[in-house]
Amino acid sequence: MNTKDFNHIIHRLKDSLFRFSLRIVGRSDEAEDVVQEVFIKLWQKKSEMGHIQNLDAMLMRMVKNLSIDKTRSKHRKTEEYDLIVEQKNNYSPSPERQTEAKDALEKVNMIISSLPQKQKIVFQLRDIEQKTYEEISDILNIPTNQVKVNLHRARKTIRQQLLKVHAYGL
Amino acid sequence: MDYKKIQNLLEKYWEGNTSIQEENILQEYFESNMIEKEHLPYQSFFLFRKKERNKKISSDFSIVPKHETVKTIHIRSKKWLAAACIIFISGFFIWTQHNNTEKEKFANVIEINNKEDAYAITLETLRFVSTKLNKGTSKAAEKIDKVKTINRFIKQPKDKNH
Numbered sequence A: 001m002n003t004k005d006f007n008h009i010i011h012r013l014k015d016s017l018f019r020f021s022l023r024i025v026g027r028s029d030e031a032e033d034v035v036q037e038v039f040i041k042l043w044q045k046k047s048e049m050g051h052i053q054n055l056d057a058m059l060m061r062m063v064k065n066l067s068i069d070k071t072r073s074k075h076r077k078t079e080e081y082d083l084i085v086e087q088k089n090n091y092s093p094s095p096e097r098q099t100e101a102k103d104a105l106e107k108v109n110m111i112i113s114s115l116p117q118k119q120k121i122v123f124q125l126r127d128i129e130q131k132t133y134e135e136i137s138d139i140l141n142i143p144t145n146q147v148k149v150n151l152h153r154a155r156k157t158i159r160q161q162l163l164k165v166h167a168y169g170l
Numbered sequence B: 001m002d003y004k005k006i007q008n009l010l011e012k013y014w015e016g017n018t019s020i021q022e023e024n025i026l027q028e029y030f031e032s033n034m035i036e037k038e039h040l041p042y043q044s045f046f047l048f049r050k051k052e053r054n055k056k057i058s059s060d061f062s063i064v065p066k067h068e069t070v071k072t073i074h075i076r077s078k079k080w081l082a083a084a085c086i087i088f089i090s091g092f093f094i095w096t097q098h099n100n101t102e103k104e105k106f107a108n109v110i111e112i113n114n115k116e117d118a119y120a121i122t123l124e125t126l127r128f129v130s131t132k133l134n135k136g137t138s139k140a141a142e143k144i145d146k147v148k149t150i151n152r153f154i155k156q157p158k159d160k161n162h
Helices: A003-025 A028-044 A046-051 A055-073 A095-113 A117-128 A133-140 A144-168 B003-015 B020-031 B037-053 B066-105 B115-153
Strands: none
Touching: A003 A028, A003 A055, A003 A117, A028 A046, A028 A055, A055 A117, A055 A133, A095 A117, A095 A144, A095 B037, A117 A133, A117 A144, A117 B037, A133 A144, A144 B003, A144 B037, B003 B020, B003 B037, B020 B037
16 A cells, blocks of 8 residues: 555545544544544554455444544543534525524434444444445444344434424423 | 325335435435425434534544644653753752852861961971871881881791802
């Protein structure tokens, strides 16, 4: 792997690795540190990279492990969720509507954050990163049926909570 | 959009049985302004998915660990500062001590301005030195006598010619 290849990998994967780490650690600065550490490790082991079959999965796995280590190492407060609603509407929404939308997204974030770790990770990889079941299975090193089970449970919880929020505003 | 189709896809989605393409159809539907009332509880969720997908790492992201470097330099400079302080304080302490010793050395020195006094003191000093020298000479003479006495007991080697 030369510098050009390395830069290409950084450019292609930095954002998805960052989002994945952020879902686990909950803080942007820590997620960036994780991504940085992973790329440094990759550069240090560049001579061994020729033998790696699925580099993307390997990097995702490294990010997952490092992020989990970070959450275990200390108690951290989950960063306040910065919400900006991007709508395709041509009109400018009123401040009330903006606040409502922000609150709604914040509630969704809270629902997902409260999922069990494995479900949260599977959800992130599928719903945000749009990975196939096989890719998720490869990244997490678990069978495909386990990926499906975790995703099903995560979505079931999300649906129940969304209906509750809509009905009672909880 | 076809309500029935969307409804079916949604059910499939919640069961975890949709393909990525089918999920994209749902995503488009929820991003549009033509959402059925029954689907409104899920709108924020699909908008959340969109928002999350657009999240990016900061533009100044670099694999050079900038925080670490700053931290290291900071720590290093602190160490240097501490070392410099210790050296400075130690130096000052040693210098002060040395100064005091020098002062103490010359604390008993009397300045003599009078010629007669100077002569008397010099004479007294010379007498003192002379006494010490005499004592030394007599001790040396005693030692020489002892050596001579010992030599008497040591047999002289016989002359080979005799």
